[in-house]
Amino acid sequence: MLTINNIEVVYDRVILVLKGVSIDVREGAITTLLGGNGAGKTTTLKAISGVLHSERGQVTKGTIHIGDRRIDGMRAHDVTRLGLAQVFEGRRVFEHLTTEENLTAGGHVQKDGSAVRQSIDLVYSYFPRLKERRHQHSGYLSGGEQQMLAIGRALMSRPRVVLLDEPSLGLAPMLVEEIFGIVDRLVRQEKLSVLLVEQNATMALAVADHGYVMENGRIVLEGPADKLRDNSDIKEFYLGLNEGGGRKSYRDTKHYKRRKRWLS
Amino acid sequence: MSEDMEFTFALILNGASIGLMYSLIALGFVLVYKATDAINFAQGEFVMLAGLIVAMLISFESVPLAIAVVVVLAVMIGFGFGLERVVLRPLLGRPVVAVIMATIGLAAVLRGLGPVIFGSETRALSLPIGDEPVVIGPASLPPIQVLGAVVAIVFFLAFSWFFKKSRMGVAMRAVADNQQVAQAMGINVERYFALAWAMAGIVSAMGGIVWGSMLGVDVHLALVGLKVFPVVILGGLDSIGGALVGGLIVGIVESLAAGYLDPYVGGGTKDFAPYVLMILVLMIRPYGIFGKRKIERV
Numbered sequence: 001m002l003t004i005n006n007i008e009v010v011y012d013r014v015i016l017v018l019k020g021v022s023i024d025v026r027e028g029a030i031t032t033l034l035g036g037n038g039a040g041k042t043t044t045l046k047a048i049s050g051v052l053h054s055e056r057g058q059v060t061k062g063t064i065h066i067g068d069r070r071i072d073g074m075r076a077h078d079v080t081r082l083g084l085a086q087v088f089e090g091r092r093v094f095e096h097l098t099t100e101e102n103l104t105a106g107g108h109v110q111k112d113g114s115a116v117r118q119s120i121d122l123v124y125s126y127f128p129r130l131k132e133r134r135h136q137h138s139g140y141l142s143g144g145e146q147q148m149l150a151i152g153r154a155l156m157s158r159p160r161v162v163l164l165d166e167p168s169l170g171l172a173p174m175l176v177e178e179i180f181g182i183v184d185r186l187v188r189q190e191k192l193s194v195l196l197v198e199q200n201a202t203m204a205l206a207v208a209d210h211g212y213v214m215e216n217g218r219i220v221l222e223g224p225a226d227k228l229r230d231n232s233d234i235k236e237f238y239l240g241l242n243e244g245g246g247r248k249s250y251r252d253t254k255h256y257k258r259r260k261r262w263l264s
Numbered sequence: 265m266s267e268d269m270e271f272t273f274a275l276i277l278n279g280a281s282i283g284l285m286y287s288l289i290a291l292g293f294v295l296v297y298k299a300t301d302a303i304n305f306a307q308g309e310f311v312m313l314a315g316l317i318v319a320m321l322i323s324f325e326s327v328p329l330a331i332a333v334v335v336v337l338a339v340m341i342g343f344g345f346g347l348e349r350v351v352l353r354p355l356l357g358r359p360v361v362a363v364i365m366a367t368i369g370l371a372a373v374l375r376g377l378g379p380v381i382f383g384s385e386t387r388a389l390s391l392p393i394g395d396e397p398v399v400i401g402p403a404s405l406p407p408i409q410v411l412g413a414v415v416a417i418v419f420f421l422a423f424s425w426f427f428k429k430s431r432m433g434v435a436m437r438a439v440a441d442n443q444q445v446a447q448a449m450g451i452n453v454e455r456y457f458a459l460a461w462a463m464a465g466i467v468s469a470m471g472g473i474v475w476g477s478m479l480g481v482d483v484h485l486a487l488v489g490l491k492v493f494p495v496v497i498l499g500g501l502d503s504i505g506g507a508l509v510g511g512l513i514v515g516i517v518e519s520l521a522a523g524y525l526d527p528y529v530g531g532g533t534k535d536f537a538p539y540v541l542m543i544l545v546l547m548i549r550p551y552g553i554f555g556k557r558k559i560e561r562v
Contacts, residue, residue: 054357077451077452077453080448080449080450094441094445094446095441097437097438101437104431105438105446105449106449107431108438108450108451109449157449
C-alpha cells in the first residue's frame with residue numbers, strides 16, 4: 001500500500017538524516033517503526049506526508065509510493081488528497097478550535113458538507129468520549145481525549161493509509177491500552193493501513209503485524225512482529241527483558257554494555 | 265432628560281458611530297492577523313488607496329458610483345492576492361519581524377506612490393445619501409456616520425458567521441492555529457493566506473469609501489490606520505467581536521474626551537485618550553478583552 005524505497009532525507013541541504021530507508025506498509029495491517037530518540041522515525045513520517053518542506057527538509061534520493069502513485073516531493077495538502085493522513089507526535093490539536101471544529105477542519109478535503117457530517121458521526125462512534133466534549137475547546141481536553149481527537153481528526157479525510165506518531169506519548173498505561181484497542185479495531189473495520197512509530201516497543205509489537213527497527217537514520221532490523229519479540233537484541237534494548245525472557249532485575253545489572261549484534 | 269444628559273448621550277452616540285467605523289478598518293487588520301499571524305502596519309494605507317481609487321473614478325471619469333464601488337472592490341481583492349503572492353509568500357517561515365518590516369515598507373511605498381499617481385490635492389468623495397442629519401432621540405448624526413456604522417455591522421455579522429459556521433472559516437482558523445498540521449489535513453495554507461489578504465482588501469475598500477466620504481480623500485486618509493492599534497489591542501488582536509467592541513470603546517472614549525476634557529486643556533485629548541486606555545488595558549489583560557489566551561493545561 002505504502003512503499004518507501006531507499007530514501008535519503010537532507011535538512012537545510014547539508015544535514016543527512018535518513019540514509020537509505022526502505023519500508024513496506026502492507027494493506028490492512030499495522031506496521032511498526034521502532035527506535036530510540038533521534039533515530040529518524042518522525043523524519044521518516046514527515047518525509048512521507050510531505051510536511052518536511054516546511055521544515056527545510058528534502059527527500060534527495062529514493063521514492064515513496066501510495067499504491068502506484070509516486071508522492072515524494074509532493075506537497076502535504078496534495079498527499080492528503082491521495083488518502084494519507086498523519087497523526088502528529090504530541091497530539092497537536094488545533095487548541096483554539098472546539099472538538100467538532102477540529103474534526104471539521106480534518107475533513108477539509110471532502111467535497112460536500114454531508115460527507116463531513118457522516119465522517120464526524122463515524123469518529124464519534126469509535127470515540128464516544130469526543131461526542132461528550134464536542135463543544136469544548138480542544139486545548140482544554142485531557143491528554144487522552146486530545147490523542148483520540150488527533151486520531152479522529154486524521155480519519156476525517158477518509159484515508160487509506162494512516163501514519164501514527166507515538167500515540168502513547170505521555171499517557172497513562174490504561175489509556176494507552178484503550179487507544180491501541182481502538183486503533184486495532186479501526187484497522188480491521190475500516191481497512192486502514194497503519195505505519196506506527198513508537199517508543200513503547202512492548203505495546204507496538206503486541207498490536208503490529210510487521211516491524212522495523214531504526215537507528216541513526218538506517219533500518220537495522222526487520223521482520224514479523226512475533227519474530228522481533230523473540231529477538232534477543234530487541235528484548236534487551238527495547239523490551240527491557242533479559243535473555244531468559246524474565247523481567248530485567250537491576251540487582252544483577254551488568255556494568256558493561258553488550259554490543260548490539262547488528263552493529264558487528 | 266436634562267441638558268447634561270442630552271449632551272452626554274449625543275457624545276456617546278457620535279462616538280459609537282465613529283467607533284463602528286474604526287471597527288470596520290480594524291476588521292481588516294484582525295482578518296490578516298487571525299489567519300496569517302502577520303501584523304499589517306499598512307492597513308491605513310490600504311484604506312487610503314481604496315479611497316483614492318474611488319475618488320478618482322467618480323471625479324475624473326464621471327463613472328457612476330455603483331461601478332466605482334465594484335471596481336474598487338475588484339482592485340483591492342486583486343491587490344490583496346498580489347501582495348500575498350509577491351511580498352509575503354517569499355517571507356513564509358521567516359521570523360514575524362520580517363513580515364512586519366515588509367508591511368511598514370509597503371505603507372511607506374503606498375503613501376509615497378498615492379500622490380504620485382493620483383495627485384496630491386484633497387478630493388471630495390460624495391455619496392448620494394444627502395446631508396440631512398439623522399435624528400435619534402435628542403441627538404442627531406450625519407448620514408455618512410450612520411451609513412458607516414451600518415456597513416461595519418453588516419461586515420461584522422458576515423465575518424462572524426464565516427469563521428464560526430462555514431467550513432472555509434474553520435479551515436482558516438485551523439491554519440492560524442497550526443500551519444504544519446493544517447497542511448497535513450489537506451488545507452492549502454498559502455491559498456488561505458491569500459484569501460485573508462483579499463478579505464482585508466474588501467474591508468479596506470469599504471473603509472476607504474466611508475472614511476473618504478467623511479474626511480475627504482488625500483494622503484492623510486492613511487492616518488485613520490493609526491486608530492486601528494488601540495482598537496485591536498483593546499479588543500484582542502485576533503477577535504472579530506473584539507474589533508467591534510474595541511472600536512466602540514475607542515470611539516466613545518474619544519468623543520467623551522473631546523466633549524469634557526478639551527474645554528479645559530484647549531483640545532487634542534481625543535487623539536491620545538485611546539492610547540492611554542490601551543496602555544491601561546495592556547496592564548490588566550495583555551491579550552485584550554476577547555483575545556486568544558495561551559491555553560495552558562495543568
